[in-house]
Amino acid sequence: MKNAVIFALFVVIFLALGSYVFGAIMRIDVYGEDIYDPPAGVRTEKVECPVNIVDIHFSYLPADLSGLDSFQKDAARLAQVIYGEARGLRAYDKSMVAWCVLNRLDLGLWGNDIYSVISSPSQFNWKASFPVTEEDYQIAADVLMRYEMEQCVLGDIGRTLPKQFVNFRGNGKENIFKDRDGNVYSRWLEDPYD
Secondary structure (H helix, E strand, C coil), X not given: CHHHHHHHHHHHHHHHHHHHHHHHHHCECCCCCECCCCCCCCCCCCCCCCCCCCCCCHHHXXXXXXCCXXXXXXXXXXXXXXXXXXXXXXXXXXXXXXXXXXXXXHHCCCCCCHHHHHCCCCCCCCCCCCCCCHHHHHHHHHHHHHHHHHCCCCCCCCCCCCCCEEEEEECCCCEEEEECCCCECXXXXXXXXX
């Protein structure tokens, strides 16, 4: 356990330093815009990094979500959104749905917490009765941990969907993500799950 915590801290420090040093290399998106400049209205304040490493093992998740800390509840709810919106798709595609929720959270138009964003009328296919599968929970927890790390480090930490993309529609094979101006995301970010 102690070795795992030390390794996790090493990974966090490595990602933070790597993002800082190499961040300028990957700053321009396909439209020639700085992908790290947030759209108007997106929260930009940095928060303190959590000191503890969150345990995301699926085996600790009770069926009724009682007794969970806020991270675990948010991860479980994101997993339910993934189930509703990306069931049967690859991990990369599932993670983009979770990032879309978090992008909306940052924008603040749909609420100031994950529950408010996912339960906004006619926004996401989410129900509290949806199952929380092991794969969906692990992806949701991974995205949520990356999001929390992003709040306190410089640069990219493995996003699969840039911050400006807050809308999507499915076509039966994949979800097509768009920003508020209708620009389609062409999936240029690296797949951290491949």
